[in-house]
Amino acid sequence: MTRKRQTQIEALASKTLMHAQAYQLPVNLPKVAKSLDIDLIGFDFGDEITGCMLRSDDGRVRIGYNDQLPTRTVGRFAIAHSMGHHVLEHFEYMARPEVSANYYTIFGISALDHKSRSEMEQEREANAFAAALLMPADLVLVAIQKCANPADYLRADLLLSVADRCQVSPQLMALRLSTLCALW
Numbered sequence: 085m086t087r088k089r090q091t092q093i094e095a096l097a098s099k100t101l102m103h104a105q106a107y108q109l110p111v112n113l114p115k116v117a118k119s120l121d122i123d124l125i126g127f128d129f130g131d132e133i134t135g136c137m138l139r140s141d142d143g144r145v146r147i148g149y150n151d152q153l154p155t156r157t158v159g160r161f162a163i164a165h166s167m168g169h170h171v172l173e174h175f176e177y178m179a180r181p182e183v184s185a186n187y188y189t190i191f192g193i194s195a196l197d198h199k200s201r202s203e204m205e206q207e208r209e210a211n212a213f214a215a216a217l218l219m220p221a222d223l224v225l226v227a228i229q230k231c232a233n234p235a236d237y238l239r240a241d242l243l244l245s246v247a248d249r250c251q252v253s254p255q256l257m258a259l260r261l262s263t264l265c266a267l268w
């Protein structure tokens with residue numbers, strides 16, 4: 085993804101949060117869904133499927149999320165990712181089921197072999213949107229400042245504290261800080 089596209093996606097995520105009056109941590113996803121006129125529906129999709137975005141003929145959008153996932157943070161990222169497909173107008177399919185490999189293209193290359201380059205690009209874009217939605221740059225940086233003095237930035241639990249503040253996994257927070265060039 086180009087830096088220009090990343091910037092566009094960051095702006096769209098911010099706009100989405102502002103419009104929903106949800107620009108605070110942790111981001112209230114049901115509130116964002118309501119503002120986007122999306123129905124959120126919990127469902128047991130089994131072990132493989134994390135969620136699914138569905139569009140009906142009348143244009144109504146529903147996001148089914150797997151309510152049996154092992155952690156809440158995985159579920160939140162899955163919902164935000166599906167919202168990304170919606171906001172970024174990835175509308176080729178009426179149903180877009182998600183599997184874990186879609187969130188970590190670098191780990192899931194073999195699983196994604198059957199996907200076209202444009203499909204993979206869309207997964208990356210949805211991930212970028214989800215990261216920007218759940219971890220808005222300004223709010224994350226303020227959260228870091230609140231959690232620690234600069235002298236304590238190497239404290240092992242700082243990442244955990246900020247991730248907890250956003251209700252995302254520490255891995256996601258680390259990736260986000262790297263994307264924001266906030267690590268080094």
Ligand SMILES: [Zn+2]
Pocket residue numbers: 165169182186206207210
């Ligand atoms: Zn996806």
